[in-house]
Amino acid sequence: MSVSRLNLGYVPLVDSAPLIVAQELNFAADEGLSLNLLRQPSWAALRDLLALGHLDAAHMLAPMPTAMSLGLSGPIARIDALMVLSVNGTVIGVSNAMAAAMRDRGWPGGFGTPYDTVIPLLKALDGPLRVGVPFPYSMHRLLFEYWIAHTGALQSADIRIITTPPPLMANAVAIGEIDVFCVGEPWGSVAVADNVGELIMPGAAIWAHAPEKVLAARHEWIEENTPAVGALMRAVARAAAWLDTPKNRPLAIEILARSAHLDLPHAALDHALMGRFATQFGAAPVDVPGFLRFHDRAANFPWRSQAAWIGAEIARLTGIDRKHAIAVAQGTMRPDCYRQHLGPIGVDMPGASAKIEGALNHPMAVASTRGQMILGPDAFFDGETFDFTLSE
Amino acid sequence: MCCDIALRLSAQSMDQSCDLTHHSSVTKTMKIAVIESDPDRARDIIDALMEGGWTDVVVLGDVTGLARKLAALDPDLVLIDLANPSRDALEQVSVASEAQSRPVAMFVDRSDDEMTQAAVAAGLSAYVVGELQPERIKPVLQTAIARFQMMSQMRNELEAAKQALADRKTVDRAKGMIMRARGVSEEEAYALLRKTAMSQNRKVIDVAQALLTASDLLT
Numbered sequence: 209m210s211v212s213r214l215n216l217g218y219v220p221l222v223d224s225a226p227l228i229v230a231q232e233l234n235f236a237a238d239e240g241l242s243l244n245l246l247r248q249p250s251w252a253a254l255r256d257l258l259a260l261g262h263l264d265a266a267h268m269l270a271p272m273p274t275a276m277s278l279g280l281s282g283p284i285a286r287i288d289a290l291m292v293l294s295v296n297g298t299v300i301g302v303s304n305a306m307a308a309a310m311r312d313r314g315w316p317g318g319f320g321t322p323y324d325t326v327i328p329l330l331k332a333l334d335g336p337l338r339v340g341v342p343f344p345y346s347m348h349r350l351l352f353e354y355w356i357a358h359t360g361a362l363q364s365a366d367i368r369i370i371t372t373p374p375p376l377m378a379n380a381v382a383i384g385e386i387d388v389f390c391v392g393e394p395w396g397s398v399a400v401a402d403n404v405g406e407l408i409m410p411g412a413a414i415w416a417h418a419p420e421k422v423l424a425a426r427h428e429w430i431e432e433n434t435p436a437v438g439a440l441m442r443a444v445a446r447a448a449a450w451l452d453t454p455k456n457r458p459l460a461i462e463i464l465a466r467s468a469h470l471d472l473p474h475a476a477l478d479h480a481l482m483g484r485f486a487t488q489f490g491a492a493p494v495d496v497p498g499f500l501r502f503h504d505r506a507a508n509f510p511w512r513s514q515a516a517w518i519g520a521e522i523a524r525l526t527g528i529d530r531k532h533a534i535a536v537a538q539g540t541m542r543p544d545c546y547r548q549h550l551g552p553i554g555v556d557m558p559g560a561s562a563k564i565e566g567a568l569n570h571p572m573a574v575a576s577t578r579g580q581m582i583l584g585p586d587a588f589f590d591g592e593t594f595d596f597t598l599s600e
Numbered sequence: 601m602c603c604d605i606a607l608r609l610s611a612q613s614m615d616q617s618c619d620l621t622h623h624s625s626v627t628k629t630m631k632i633a634v635i636e637s638d639p640d641r642a643r644d645i646i647d648a649l650m651e652g653g654w655t656d657v658v659v660l661g662d663v664t665g666l667a668r669k670l671a672a673l674d675p676d677l678v679l680i681d682l683a684n685p686s687r688d689a690l691e692q693v694s695v696a697s698e699a700q701s702r703p704v705a706m707f708v709d710r711s712d713d714e715m716t717q718a719a720v721a722a723g724l725s726a727y728v729v730g731e732l733q734p735e736r737i738k739p740v741l742q743t744a745i746a747r748f749q750m751m752s753q754m755r756n757e758l759e760a761a762k763q764a765l766a767d768r769k770t771v772d773r774a775k776g777m778i779m780r781a782r783g784v785s786e787e788e789a790y791a792l793l794r795k796t797a798m799s800q801n802r803k804v805i806d807v808a809q810a811l812l813t814a815s816d817l818l819t
Contacts, residue, residue, distance in 0.1 A: 249683045249684065249685040249687070250684070250685055250686070250687040250688045251688050251691075252687040252688050252690070252691050252725070253682050253683065253687060253725075256682070256720060256725065257720065260716065260717065260720055262720065281691070283716070342688065343688050343691060344691050370667060370689075371667065371688050371689050371690075371691055372688075372689060373685050373686060373688050373689065375685065376663075376685070376686070379664075380664070383664060385664065385665050385668075
């Protein structure tokens with residue numbers, strides 16, 4: 209089998225694991241691929257290099273293909289999401305000063321519910337609330353803004369979103385640049401370990417099944433490289449399934465810590481992959497089951513309705529036309545590629561390519577290509593549901 | 601992190617030659633912010649811009665609170681290394697918010713593909729604030745791209761030289777250790793390292809490093 213070499217961009221975060229495992233455990237080699245994993249210093253750099261064709265595909269924040277395709281972020285380029293790489297996996301935290309002020313207003317500490325946490329959070333400060341997120345078009349920001357906007361009486365809250373690169377997040381908290389942070393692991397746990405902040409909620413408390421990262425590529429590249437697209441998707445899907453097998457997680461931590469790709473210490477990987485968090489410096493860790501999902505519950509399936517939700521939220525935040533944003537967003541998801549390339553290798557997949565987002569409060573069996581598969585929960589904290597087929 | 605070296609260079613402090621006067625009269629109102637933590641590199645970029653007649657240049661060395669600092673400086677153009685991890689903080693200013701009245705666009709768009717590719721290849725990214733005419737931005741970028749190309753080549757050479765030096769030290773230490781332990785000559789010690797590396801399909805430097813690590817553990 210001839211080996212083709214793909215240039216793959218990633219940002220060194222725990223959730224880039226499917227790409228690293230695909231290369232390190234030879235899932236890529238089995239497909240005749242050699243993955244040239246190119247670590248990127250920022251999402252903006254990764255975005256530009258993908259848009260300009262220096263990268264073939266990339267690990268990307270789920271809202272980025274939509275933002276790029278809408279021309280809101282960087283050089284305008286039609287970018288598609290071939291599959292979802294990971295679901296959930298973010299944490300929300302506050303500075304120690306904020307935590308103290310929140311306790312004065314009745315916050316008990318630890319991981320709480322969105323409703324119980326929001327009042328102490330918004331009442332803690334007199335001035336604006338400065339919120340650090342990794343990127344303007346990130347699920348972190350969309351979840352945080354959704355949370356604040358959907359708690360009713362406090363919609364006039366003065367929120368300042370401040371983009372902060374994740375490795376600098378703990379420092380920004382320490383020097384008082386930000387009060388709140390929404391970030392992917394390990395950077396939330398780093399703030400706790402440095403004793404500069406406390407964790408208040410996992411992102412999944414806001415939306416139980418939020419697509420976090422996607423495997424993105426240029427639309428034209430996908431059309432012109434069908435065999436490579438298929439090989440890449442199969443390798444990544446196998447790596448994702450391997451990662452979601454519980455007994456493999458300790459080994460996954462070893463592989464990720466040893467490989468030069470992440471440059472993160474063993475301890476930093478442990479929290480996210482084992483789903484165990486100390487919310488406060490020195491506190492006993494608590495379990496967050498399914499904190500970061502790579503494959504199970506159809507995690508990799510690129511639901512058009514997930515993109516539609518992203519499009520609708522981006523429209524709300526930027527003021528662009530909602531209908532247009534939803535249409536463009538839906539076009540970025542490629543369930544067609546998913547079915548074409550992963551169906552033949554036996555990956556189970558849902559019958560439909562869109563669902564009512566937020567409808568499942570509990571895991572539920574739905575019709576799938578192999579009979580039945582378990583989906584959900586995918587509920588929003590406020591019980592809202594989104595049926596985008598109605599608005600078309 | 602190094603200290604903030606925000607230095608402001610005014611037109612008055614410049615000794616301008618006549619042939620640049622016309623150029624600078626066209627561009628003198630443009631305020632350029634350069635984000636660069638290495639003082640030598642920052643100085644280099646400033647020099648290039650000054651030579652080109654752009655005298656209103658501010659360097660931000662400390663990226664802490666970058667968005668806030670930029671809002672206070674209110675530059676027309678921001679230049680930043682493509683590899684700078686703080687680039688995402690700049691993306692903030694391109695998002696609509698009440699704090700920012702003027703739109704920010706990244707310069708690299710598809711309208712000038714050649715220049716875009718040249719900038720990316722040189723490792724430069726630029727952000728334009730407000731409504732600068734492309735013909736005013738272009739010469740600044742051409743100047744910056746040329747300087748970035750020169751600097752990135754120098755940086756690569758410097759890093760290669762540093763690495764080679766460090767590698768040589770490691771190999772020398774490993775050789776010394778083998779010479780002492782086995783009572784062999786320097787040539788024989790190196791031959792042994794090389795043979796081991798080849799038989800294990802590894803680099804000499806990796807074998808040398810492994811030997812030093814093992815020896816550190818055992819002593």
